[in-house]
Amino acid sequence: PSEGQIFISSNMDLDNLTIEIRDTKGRLIMYDLGKVINNKSPFAMDINSLASGLYILRIHNSSYMYSKLIQKL
Known part of the structure; x- marks a missing residue:
């Protein structure tokens, strides 16, 4: 859970990434x-x-895709 910021890191070097936050209906937020x-x-x-x-x-x-459910408090 987060109240205001999320931090994203990886043990791999990843570039030219698109980072999206979507609601549970799939709409881009x-x-x-x-x-x-x-x-x-x-x-x-x-994410305040x-x-x-x-x-x-x-x-x-x-060449890479990752998804995770997050909670905003």
């Missing part, structure tokens, strides 16, 4: 493009503007 993530430089995403509830975090590029 927020996104960020062209991000680079690794264990040395985690990416912080501000979201209402409390469950969301789907989706991170992908041309």
Whole structure:
């Protein structure tokens, strides 16, 4: 659960990522493009503007895809 920010890191070097937050009906709520993530430089995403509830975090590029359910308090 998070109240305002989520932090994303990876033990792999991932570049040119699209990071999406979708509601549980699949509607796109927020996104960020062209991000680079690794264990040395985690990416912080501000979710203060979201209402409390469950969301789907989706991170992908041309060769990688990851999804996780997150909760905004």
